[in-house]
Amino acid sequence: MKVLKIDLSKYRYEIEDRRDLFEEWIGGTGVAVQLLKEEMDLNADPLSEENVIVFAVGPFTPAYPLASKTVAMFKSPLTGNLGESHAGGRTAVAIANAGYGAIVIKGKSKKPVYIVVHNDKVYFRDARVIWGIADSLIVGRIIAEREKGRGIRTVMRIGGGGCNLVRYACVTTETYRHFGRLGLGAVFGSKNLMALVVIGRGSRKVPDRRKYKDVYEKIMKLALESGAMKKYHLLGTAVNVLPLNEIRSLPTKNLRSTVFEKAEEISGEALAEHNLGRRIACSHCPIACVHIAALRIPYETEPYFYKTIMISYDYELIYALGSMLGIGSREGLLRLIHKVEIYGLDAMSTGVCLAWATEALERGLISEKETLVKLSFGDVDGYMKAIDYIVKQPNEFYKVLAQGVEKASDVYGGKEFALAFGKNEMPGYHVGHATHIGYLIGLRHSHLDNAGYSLDQKLKEIPPPNEIVDKLVKEEEWRQVLSSLVVCFFARGVYKPEIVAEAFDALGYETSEEELKLKGEKIYREKLKLKIKMGFDPDSLRLPKRIFETECFQGKLSEEYIREALRYWKERYVLPLV
Amino acid sequence: MPKRLVIKDIEKCVGCGLCMFACSRRHGEIGNDYSGILPVSLSGFERGATVIFCRACIEPPCAQVCPTNALTPKEGGGVVYREELCIGCKNCINACTIGAIFERRNGKPALCVHCGYCVNYCPHGVLGYEEVEA
Numbered sequence: 001m002k003v004l005k006i007d008l009s010k011y012r013y014e015i016e017d018r019r020d021l022f023e024e025w026i027g028g029t030g031v032a033v034q035l036l037k038e039e040m041d042l043n044a045d046p047l048s049e050e051n052v053i054v055f056a057v058g059p060f061t062p063a064y065p066l067a068s069k070t071v072a073m074f075k076s077p078l079t080g081n082l083g084e085s086h087a088g089g090r091t092a093v094a095i096a097n098a099g100y101g102a103i104v105i106k107g108k109s110k111k112p113v114y115i116v117v118h119n120d121k122v123y124f125r126d127a128r129v130i131w132g133i134a135d136s137l138i139v140g141r142i143i144a145e146r147e148k149g150r151g152i153r154t155v156m157r158i159g160g161g162g163c164n165l166v167r168y169a170c171v172t173t174e175t176y177r178h179f180g181r182l183g184l185g186a187v188f189g190s191k192n193l194m195a196l197v198v199i200g201r202g203s204r205k206v207p208d209r210r211k212y213k214d215v216y217e218k219i220m221k222l223a224l225e226s227g228a229m230k231k232y233h234l235l236g237t238a239v240n241v242l243p244l245n246e247i248r249s250l251p252t253k254n255l256r257s258t259v260f261e262k263a264e265e266i267s268g269e270a271l272a273e274h275n276l277g278r279r280i281a282c283s284h285c286p287i288a289c290v291h292i293a294a295l296r297i298p299y300e301t302e303p304y305f306y307k308t309i310m311i312s313y314d315y316e317l318i319y320a321l322g323s324m325l326g327i328g329s330r331e332g333l334l335r336l337i338h339k340v341e342i343y344g345l346d347a348m349s350t351g352v353c354l355a356w357a358t359e360a361l362e363r364g365l366i367s368e369k370e371t372l373v374k375l376s377f378g379d380v381d382g383y384m385k386a387i388d389y390i391v392k393q394p395n396e397f398y399k400v401l402a403q404g405v406e407k408a409s410d411v412y413g414g415k416e417f418a419l420a421f422g423k424n425e426m427p428g429y430h431v432g433h434a435t436h437i438g439y440l441i442g443l444r445h446s447h448l449d450n451a452g453y454s455l456d457q458k459l460k461e462i463p464p465p466n467e468i469v470d471k472l473v474k475e476e477e478w479r480q481v482l483s484s485l486v487v488c489f490f491a492r493g494v495y496k497p498e499i500v501a502e503a504f505d506a507l508g509y510e511t512s513e514e515e516l517k518l519k520g521e522k523i524y525r526e527k528l529k530l531k532i533k534m535g536f537d538p539d540s541l542r543l544p545k546r547i548f549e550t551e552c553f554q555g556k557l558s559e560e561y562i563r564e565a566l567r568y569w570k571e572r573y574v575l576p577l578v
Numbered sequence: 579m580p581k582r583l584v585i586k587d588i589e590k591c592v593g594c595g596l597c598m599f600a601c602s603r604r605h606g607e608i609g610n611d612y613s614g615i616l617p618v619s620l621s622g623f624e625r626g627a628t629v630i631f632c633r634a635c636i637e638p639p640c641a642q643v644c645p646t647n648a649l650t651p652k653e654g655g656g657v658v659y660r661e662e663l664c665i666g667c668k669n670c671i672n673a674c675t676i677g678a679i680f681e682r683r684n685g686k687p688a689l690c691v692h693c694g695y696c697v698n699y700c701p702h703g704v705l706g707y708e709e710v711e712a
Binding site for chain 1: 621
């Protein structure tokens with residue numbers, strides 16, 4: 001497996017054979033941790049030339065379906081600690097077909113550029129003319145029309161959010177997929193890097209055609225017929241809205257409630273019935289979970305003129321820009337999603353920041369002098385303007401809000417209702433103790449690290465905190481294997497350990513379920529070690545008071561329980577590595 | 579009657595590219611280098627997706643411009659490709675009006691020979707394999 005290293009400071013690149021890394025660390029997350037360790041000064045300022053970005057794919061790309069995620073690893077400008085973000089689209093397949101297991105981007109360009117990787121060649125293109133175009137969809141279109149490789153490429157780009165260094169800006173790819181969370185877009189922006197295009201045409205020999213075909217067919221069958229991916233195949237992730245609302249777990253109006261009176265209106269069912277206009281898929285995925293709404297909007301002043309925009313929706317966006325902001329109209333919700341999409345912002349962080357600002361304004365911690373516009377739950381127009389301000393940062397308040405809710409509450413107060421965990425804004429679940437322990441100890445502070453929200457729903461009774469922690473870590477360790485294989489987490493029900501071992505075997509690599517599990521543990525430890533070296537301190541984790549005030553599926557949560565869990569986690573998993 | 583790869587309903591295409599991967603697998607390859615079918619977005623996925631492959635022309639321009647007879651017209655439409663004759667001049671790639679001949683890493687063409695293998699992997703009923711009138 002080859003690694004492409006690009007230095008933006010010197011406009012140079014080199015290609016190295018690093019099969020050693022892939023043999024030991026699989027690919028994706030496992031390999032990215034090692035490359036970051038090798039390439040980066042861990043004390044670097046995340047928005048400086050010294051930050052390093054790693055994109056890594058895995059040995060199943062593109063051999064099998066549903067292994068089309070790319071893992072990005074970098075230092076996060078939002079948390080100042082390890083940043084990791086996964087995206088699908090055509091990213092992974094393009095990188096693998098171009099001949100690489102990973103791409104490393106270092107340094108900083110003197111002027112705006114975008115990079116084109118076409119198989120074994122790298123081109124640096126002048127991006128001065130397109131720098132500052134706020135709409136990431138237009139940036140994508142301009143680059144797509146200028147460059148070759150239609151159908152076999154990925155165009156990973158930033159919009160206004162990344163250019164203006166919003167610390168929760170994302171990198172958008174294939175219009176609707178994102179390296180969200182933790183601010184990769186701002187890292188691109190800080191390097192004067194508008195986009196990374198990868199064009200990949202290539203292939204490798206199948207070692208054993210019969211064996212390979214058998215495993216391939218088995219995976220396809222499991223994906224399409226076993227029910228393991230049914231949820232994503234039907235309503236998509238938006239199916240979560242109503243059940244979570246029903247069990248009092250849908251964060252609403254800055255988590256002052258977990259039941260949203262208008263949940264029905266913005267549910268997956270309602271969106272499918274009234275707005276769903278198209279489905280698309282990531283490369284090599286038969287599920288096509290990307291649900292796209294068609295929204296018809298009249299021109300403001302001319303009758304009988306309409307524009308129709310296509311807007312991708314998912315559960316997390318509905319939570320962050322819907323219930324969390326008290327938005328109960330589908331049209332309003334879709335307009336907000338589109339706004340965030342255009343700028344290339346992380347939807348969850350944006351929604352949580354705005355929800356905090358709304359409550360801070362209500363409580364008089366800030367005034368309209370700061371917010372420039374009246375913010376109130378349910379008012380779409382106010383939020384539309386505020387999102388413009390987050391990107392344009394016309395005053396000190398928005399400069400601060402563009403650094404995340406942790407920073408904003410440091411400056412303006414309201415910590416008790418600033419919903420961030422490990423400085424990363426909260427995902428859309430307030431189910432029980434495991435949910436929040438999961439956010440806190442998850443190495444990305446993401447709900448997907450260990451699925452605490454799902455564990456809470458399965459528990460018959462609440463066990464001692466250490467048992468929860470062990471379960472969450474065990475889940476996270478296995479997910480390190482999946483994200484090293486760059487298998488989509490939505491396909492976790494397909495890629496069980498025995499299937500993964502079989503799939504390896506058909507490609508000519510011997511392994512066992514046991515060995516895979518051990519690798520998961522090892523990668524988890526390596527990642528945690530890297531996090532600690534970057535300054536992570538479990539004692540600094542803040543618990544927002546709000547989560548103990550608002551009832552959820554498990555009723556009122558106990559702070560002592562969560563603190564005990566954190567103590568145990570530190571003792572059992574963190575300290576042995578220090 | 580000859581059998582052909584045909585479009586059943588192009589509007590259903592989600593751009594997953596399973597057809598493209600199937601095509602290279604048919605050649606014993608993992609990837610897309612040997613693929614004679616290409617999934618593309620329509621200037622961005624907001625406008626949907628489509629696939630591009632050989633239409634099996636009765637008078638194939640690709641064969642007309644081939645200097646070595648590596649591509650020759652097939653009875654009933656389309657072409658027969660004999661790789662050992664190909665010098666990689668790319669005339670065929672430039673001659674195809676719909677851009678359905680693709681350049682492999684070694685400079686030689688990849689194109690659909692209407693074997694129908696990819697149809698088994700199209701999850702949404704976009705592609706079909708049918709007898710057509712020659």
